[in-house]
Amino acid sequence: MTDADDTARHNAKMAKKKAARDKIMATKTDEKGLIIVHTGKGKGKSSAAFGMIFRCIAHGMPCAVVQFIKGGMSTGERDLILSTFSDKCAFHTMGEGFTWETQDKDRDIEMAQAAWEKAKELIRDPANKMVLLDEINIALRYDYLNLEDVLTFLADEKPEMTHVVLTGRNAKEPLIEAADLVTEMELVKHPFRAGIKAQIGVEY
Template identity: 85%
Template sequence: MTADSDRHAMKMAKKKAARDKIMATKTDEKGLIIVNTGKGKGKSSAAFGMIFRCIAHDMKCAVVQFIKGGMSTGERDLILGKFSDTCSFHTMGEGFTWETQDRDRDVEMAQAAWEKAKELIRDDSHKMVLLDEINIALRYDYIDVNEVVKFLEEEKPHMTHVVLTGRNAKEELIEAADLVTEMELVKHPFRAGIKAQIGVEF
C-alpha cells in the first residue's frame, strides 16, 4: 500500500470506530410520525418509496389519499393490481380544491378520509399508514390539526409508522413528528412550460 492509501485506511478506521460507538447507543424502536413537506417535488414519491419497502418486507400497510381524485397513477395501479393483499389503497379525495370549487364537499371528503385513516392506524396489523396530501386538507382547515396531533400522540399503536405528506405542514404537526423532511424547490420543468409527465409525476 502507498502512504496515501495507508493514511486513507487509518482515517476510515477511525471514522468506522466513531460511527460504531454512536450506533451502539441507538437501541430503541418505535413507530415514527414522518412528515414530508416543502415546495419541492418528491414528497409523495418518497413516501411511496417507504410503502414499497414495507411491501417488499411483507409488512401490512395502507394508503389514504386525501386530495388526489380518481386519476390513474402508477403507484396506485401497481398496488391495486399486484399488492392489494399487503397494502390497502383508499383514494378519498375528488381533486384539488380549485378543481372542485365546493368547500363543503371538500370538507366532507376530507373528514371521511380522516375517519378511514384513523380506522387503519388503530389496526395495529398495519406497520405503516401513508396519509397522502393530508397537509393540504390541514392547511385549508378541512381537518383540525390539533385533533390529528392528539390522535397520533394518544391512539397510534406504538410500532405503527404514519407518514403525512403535502406542502405547508402546520407547525403543530412538525412539532409532534419524529422525522420531518422539507423538499426544497430549486428548479422545476413546469416553469419552462413542460406539463406533468407519466412516470415522473404520476
C-alpha cells in the same frame, strides 16, 4: 507522497470514522412507530413516502394508504398496488382532485373528513405497520380537518409500533413539532416553470 502512502492515510481515516460511527450506532437501541412528515415546495414528498410503502410491501409488512386530495387521475403507484399488492397494502383514494379543480369547499371538507375517519380506522389496526396519509397537510392547511384532533389521535391512539407518514406542502408547525422525522423538500429547479407538463413516470 506515494500511492501507497495515500492509500494508507485513506484507510486509517476511514477506520477512525468507522470506529466513531460504530460507537454512535451502539447507543441507538430503541424502536418506535414514527410520525413522519414530508413537506416543502419541492417535488418528491409523496414519491418518497411511496418508496417507504414499497419497502414495507417488500418486507411482507401490511400497510395502507389514504389519499386526501388526489383522486382525479390514475397514478402508477396506485395502479401497481391495487393490481399486484392489494393483499399487503390497502389503498383508499378519498379525494376528488385538487381543491382548485373541485371548487366546492363543502364537498372538499366532507371528503377530507371521510378520509380522516378511514385513516383512523387503518391506524388503529395494529396489523398495519405503516399508514401513509397522502396530502393530508393540504387538508389541514385549509382547515378541512381540525389539527388538534389529528395530533390528539396520533398521540393517544396510534399503536406504539405503527409508522404514520403525512405528506403535503405547508405542514403546520404543531405537526412538525410533534413529528419524529421531518423532511422539507426544497425547490431548486422544476421543468413546469419552463413550460413542461407533468409527465407519466415522473409525476404520476
